[in-house]
Amino acid sequence: MxxxxxxxxxxxxxxxxxxxxxxxxxxxxxxxxxxxxxxxxxxxxxxxxxxxxxxxxxxxxxxxxxxxxxxxxxxxxxxxxxxxxxxxxxxxxxxxxxxxxxxxxxxxxxxxxxxxxxxxxxxxxxxxxxxxxxxxxxxxxxxxxxxxxxxxxxxxxxxxxxxxxxxxxxxxxxxxRPDRIGNLDRDKLHRLLAGVPGLDIPATIHATRAQLSDLSRGQIACRDIAAELRFPMIARPRGSHAGVGLAKLDDAAAIAAYLAERDEQDFFVARFVDYVSPDGLYRKYRLAMVDGKPYACHMAIADRWDIWYLNAYMAFSEEKRAEEAIFMRDFEHAFAARHGSALDEMSRRVGLDYFIVDCAENQSNELLVFEADNTAVVHNMDSPDVFPYKPPQMRKIFAAFSAMLSRHAGAGAGSAT
Structure with missing residues (x-):
């Protein structure tokens, strides 16, 4: 009923x-x-x-x-x-x-x-x-x-x-709460986080196939789609996840080639931010925000901008894993301290008790936010022999999550049934 x-x-x-x-x-x-x-x-x-x-x-x-x-x-x-x-x-x-x-x-x-x-x-x-x-x-x-x-x-x-x-x-x-989960939409989050000091989040803009086709033929300019849009840009089909259809488009010809390979009618586009480190590698971080506090989930290192943990091949590089271990060990007084005010304000504006942030640091050392959601997998499945530093970190996140649930349950213990 x-x-x-x-x-x-x-x-x-x-x-x-x-x-x-x-x-x-x-x-x-x-x-x-x-x-x-x-x-x-x-x-x-x-x-x-x-x-x-x-x-x-x-x-x-x-x-x-x-x-x-x-x-x-x-x-x-x-x-x-x-x-x-x-x-x-x-x-x-x-x-x-x-x-x-x-x-x-x-x-x-x-x-x-x-x-x-x-x-x-x-x-x-x-x-x-x-x-x-x-x-x-x-x-x-x-x-x-x-x-x-x-x-x-x-x-x-x-x-x-x-x-x-x-x-x-x-x-x-x-x-x-359900009304706040909608804040995580790709085309809403950038508006929500606009103006946060020390935080960079490119505007994610809806563009139709027709608009991109016109742009590829020079019939309109990037600014006709959005004021801040320019080449190079990132494109992905609207509603896609896990990097499906994600591409960097350097010019009009690249748009034409991209559309020739895709059938979708609606896309998200955003300006490309080159977040490469001085050593030529890209570093992407996943954070869990639990009860307003950030926790390190993982760090992916690769020689490509379109990076996620699997294509960084962290399990095959002892040097990369050593850097990830240091990132986790020093997280609270290093990364989290550098971006503390930006993370605090982001958590306040998003308004969720638990969510995940995929981010990096841009070349101005600001927190570069790619996306936030409440469904990314945070797990303790990686081999402790290969990643001995991960189980303690994951248990820390799990303990914080359980403590958050217990705190709220205690605060609501007197609620009517």
């Missing part, structure tokens, strides 16, 4: 379905475990009509991990049509805290991977999927604190709107 907007929200005993969950299955895939036998086992149970809802959701994730995103999403939507609440048990025999995560029906990268952040804790996680046409239940499951894990993507808009309509009546503290 869908919740009426004006009615108070009540809590009741949870009718949840247990599942293996995102963290365990993703870890197995990361470590090279063959998931085909488990997939086939779950398919057999579904064919026999004996599968439980949690097993159906696990099958959806396994299917996506095996590379069939479309089929995985179809399975997920079918499961969520009749069951929306799932439990990932805590590592402790008796949970010390109950967290309710509010998720959307989207691919495995579209919700905050909160299970990684809670690994090894005494926190029990309930995930409630807010499904279009179903919305939120009249009675919520018992919990101590809730957090919105749906992203700012187009596919999550209806879920965020549904949560937003009842957020004022929430019976427990509600973190990462």
């Amino acid at each position: 869908q919740h009426p907007v004006s009615a108070p929200l009540c809590m009741t005993t949870a009718n949840y379905a247990d599942r293996i969950g995102f963290a365990q299955l993703t870890r197995q895939a990361f470590e090279g475990v063959d998931l085909h036998p488990l997939r086939d086992q779950l398919l057999t149970r579904i064919a026999a009509g004996t599968a439980l809802a949690g097993e159906g959701l696990d099958l959806s994730l396994i299917t996506q991990l095996l590379g069939d995103k479309e089929q995985g999403l179809a399975i997920q939507s079918e499961v969520l049509a009749f069951h929306q609440l799932f439990r990932t048990p805590s590592a402790a025999p008796k949970p010390g805290l109950r967290v309710l995560a509010l998720a959307a029906d989207i691919d495995m990268g579209g919700n905050t991977p909160i299970e990684f952040l809670l690994e090894g804790s005494d926190i029990e996680l309930l995930t409630l999927y807010v499904v279009e046409g179903v919305g939120l239940p009249k009675d919520l499951p018992e919990h101590d604190v809730a957090i919105v894990v749906a992203s700012d993507s187009e596919e999550c808009r209806e879920a965020l709107a549904s949560i937003g309509r009842v957020a004022p009546h929430w019976p427990r503290p509600l973190l990462n």
Whole structure:
């Protein structure tokens, strides 16, 4: 039964379905475990009509991990049509805290991977999927604190709107409020952070295919799309992620060649910032902002500007890993201290309890922000033999996240049920 907007929200005993969950299955895939036998086992149970809802959701994730995103999403939507609440048990025999995560029906990268952040804790996680046409239940499951894990993507808009309509009546503290998640949109974040001293964020501008085509033929100038736009520029299809379709366009001819390879009608463009270091290498950082405080997640070093951790090949360079280790070790009194005021103001303006920032330092030593989101994976899956400095850092982030949840739960302990 869908919740009426004006009615108070009540809590009741949870009718949840247990599942293996995102963290365990993703870890197995990361470590090279063959998931085909488990997939086939779950398919057999579904064919026999004996599968439980949690097993159906696990099958959806396994299917996506095996590379069939479309089929995985179809399975997920079918499961969520009749069951929306799932439990990932805590590592402790008796949970010390109950967290309710509010998720959307989207691919495995579209919700905050909160299970990684809670690994090894005494926190029990309930995930409630807010499904279009179903919305939120009249009675919520018992919990101590809730957090919105749906992203700012187009596919999550209806879920965020549904949560937003009842957020004022929430019976427990509600973190990462849905109206603030929208601040992370690529074409909104630069406006939100404009004018922050010591922070550089290029304007991300929507451009149609027709506009870019006109620009490639010299019929319009860069300034006709946006005042600050110029060559070289960065382009990507609107709605794309993980570097799909990302390109540096140096001139009009490069735009023409780029459009010839792509079918999309809408793009994001931004001025290119050359953030190369004096040694000719690029350094890109991922930070976790937890309860207003920055934490180092990783540092990627490569000889290319379009860098992310995987294409930096950090595992193959002892020298790069040594620099990343120093970055993590000295983070609080080095990087975080240099950019402390910019990070503080960014956190204040974004207004989220937890989010991720991908950034660098420009050639004026300002904090160069590429993007911020609430769904980037922060994990502890890397080999401790290759990255011995990472597990302590990840545990520090996880502890801060759990402490944030506990602090808010304690502050809301007297809320009405």
